[in-house]
Amino acid sequence: MVLEAIRYTPGNLEILDQLRLPHESVYIKVRTSEDAYHAIRTMTVRGAPAIAIVAALALAVELTYTETNIESVASARDFILEKLRYLVTSRPTAVNLSDAARKLEKLASETEGSGKAVVDAYINAAEKMLVDDVSDNTSIGENGVAWAEKNFGTEKFSILTICNTGSLATAGYGTALGIIRSVHAKHLLEHAYALETRPYNQGSRLTAYELVHDNIPATLITDSMASVLLKTHPEIRMIVVGADRVARNGDTANKIGTYQLSIVARYHGVKFVVAAPTTSIDMLTASGEDIVIEERKPEELVTMRGPVVDFDGQVNKNEVRTVHIAAPGIGVWNPAFDVAPANLIDAIITEKGVAEKDSNGEFHLAKFF
Numbered sequence: 001m002v003l004e005a006i007r008y009t010p011g012n013l014e015i016l017d018q019l020r021l022p023h024e025s026v027y028i029k030v031r032t033s034e035d036a037y038h039a040i041r042t043m044t045v046r047g048a049p050a051i052a053i054v055a056a057l058a059l060a061v062e063l064t065y066t067e068t069n070i071e072s073v074a075s076a077r078d079f080i081l082e083k084l085r086y087l088v089t090s091r092p093t094a095v096n097l098s099d100a101a102r103k104l105e106k107l108a109s110e111t112e113g114s115g116k117a118v119v120d121a122y123i124n125a126a127e128k129m130l131v132d133d134v135s136d137n138t139s140i141g142e143n144g145v146a147w148a149e150k151n152f153g154t155e156k157f158s159i160l161t162i163c164n165t166g167s168l169a170t171a172g173y174g175t176a177l178g179i180i181r182s183v184h185a186k187h188l189l190e191h192a193y194a195l196e197t198r199p200y201n202q203g204s205r206l207t208a209y210e211l212v213h214d215n216i217p218a219t220l221i222t223d224s225m226a227s228v229l230l231k232t233h234p235e236i237r238m239i240v241v242g243a244d245r246v247a248r249n250g251d252t253a254n255k256i257g258t259y260q261l262s263i264v265a266r267y268h269g270v271k272f273v274v275a276a277p278t279t280s281i282d283m284l285t286a287s288g289e290d291i292v293i294e295e296r297k298p299e300e301l302v303t304m305r306g307p308v309v310d311f312d313g314q315v316n317k318n319e320v321r322t323v324h325i326a327a328p329g330i331g332v333w334n335p336a337f338d339v340a341p342a343n344l345i346d347a348i349i350t351e352k353g354v355a356e357k358d359s360n361g362e363f364h365l366a367k368f369f
């Protein structure tokens, strides 16, 4: 079975309900921009590249069936711009969505002839995002292997990662998890370690699901185990993480917990690497100080949802419960991301190549554009 977060054919979009994974694999239809907004907002679908692609394709499907009059160039443009500006508000930190919206808005404003011409151009561009993302991810994997061979030679080594950056965060293969897949395919991977990544548990629910699916040797650990894991496992040579937004100076916003991994990596002499398509690089944002960090509702931290385990130890998928795991009345802080500073990042691996700091400690990401 191929792991697909997104299933698309012209006029039909379905997403894998990631709130039900790993116990249930259920696809739900997305017919409108509003459907996409709520799916992204509730993290039914998540992952920087995936949310951009789902948003763009949802509008493509809506354009196919809308009864709104979009026959003129102006009406089609207005419809597209209104919907894209709405979709961008679903989640603020990942740049992929706003980057895609900016490019699609520009395309719509430059397409002439008729409303149909504008709509067709939009749909073609949205569909191309799906194809390009998989291609970008396999290139990131290849570039990641080449960088690893340059730094670690041909000895097997182990890798630690956080959150989910695989097929469930993208159109397929993944970014950081894509590098783990490629290193494994080259028989260079000793072992993969995945952080559970509280509170949404992208690691224990999604990355573990992908690693088991691909039969990659892997171990799940709690977020608090990262430091002692590096201390006691010298074969771990690399921490690879994804990105929601890479600022112009290389500061990288990623899942909460990434910042402390960059500190722990430096302390233990482990390479800290960001894997991201260039659509995750935001040259308009100077540094991590300028990146808006999404804060999510307290309920997502103080509750957990899942199937009941029967007395005989069997998972009962027909009985899903939500349990409250924190003391009622306690205050909660729930930022979904933090920022790894450029000075603690050893490399940024993209589909176009690898960026490393110069002798002044500066990344030069403009080379990718």
Ligand SMILES: CSC[C@H]1O[C@H](OP(=O)(O)O)[C@H](O)[C@@H]1O
Binding pocket: 046, 047, 048, 049, 163, 164, 165, 166, 169, 170, 174, 175, 176, 202, 241, 242, 243, 244, 254, 255, 256, 336
């Ligand atoms: C392919 S990078 C995905 C990126 O998105 C994740 O965040 P979320 O699960 O909240 O969408 C995480 O930061 C990953 O690194």
